[in-house]
Amino acid sequence: MLTGSKENVTAPGTGLGMSIVKQIVDLSGGVIEVHSELGRGTEMKLSLPPDDRLRRTSESPELMIPIPEYSIGAVRRRANGRTVTIRGFDNTAGKSDLQIEAITSLKASIVKYAEEWFNLEVNSDNLVADIVISDESEFLKSTKLIESSSQLLLILCSNGARRGIYTSQFEVGQLVEFISKPCGPHCLAKALLNILDAEDALKRSKADHAIQAEPQG
The missing domain is CATH 3.40.50 (Rossmann fold)
Structure with missing residues (x-):
């Protein structure tokens, strides 16, 4: 994924989707890891802890x-x-x-x-x-x-x-x-x-x- 390569940074709502995802992950106690490399793009890793409530x-x-x-x-x-x-x-x-x-x-x-x-x-x-x-x-x-x-x-x-x-x-x-x-x-x-x-x-x-x-x- 090439971050922002197809986005107009001045357009309303840019980045809103990722912002919502980050809020959900934060509330769940999870972590988002971002690794970028010039010429290759950006790799994102999302980790969420197991929820005992869901198992129960x-x-x-x-x-x-x-x-x-x-x-x-x-x-x-x-x-x-x-x-x-x-x-x-x-x-x-x-x-x-x-x-x-x-x-x-x-x-x-x-x-x-x-x-x-x-x-x-x-x-x-x-x-x-x-x-x-x-x-x-x-x-x-x-x-x-x-x-x-x-x-x-x-x-x-x-x-x-x-x-x-x-x-x-x-x-x-x-x-x-x-x-x-x-x-x-x-x-x-x-x-x-x-x-x-x-x-x-x-x-x-x-x-x-x-x-x-x-x-x-």
């Missing part, structure tokens, strides 16, 4: 960096008694060892969030559940999702894969919410609340329609 988060929700309690509590309250099934994370065909390790870890995290954070019961893939949490691969490999009686569907996907998923792949009347990968408990809680909001809105709409359809005395 996979062990217990209580040790997690604080997450807005209202979202977690709201999911527990509104989804109380609901069941969840998780699909699309077990297909390893054509995947590298690194990809398999990543998707296995992601599935384990989703199960942990559902059971320990939100108090939801996770069913096996072949059982009927109230909510389906699916990996994008479940849609990219076929034209239609395996039939599901669940009205609520959450799809974990990358931005690129999302463009290849179409509404024709969903069941009629199914409510769908997309979640970007990787997904933490806060993002999953937000997605669950969004889809529960959509479910409530649909119920209200049906109730209003039923009232309007009643014969007027």
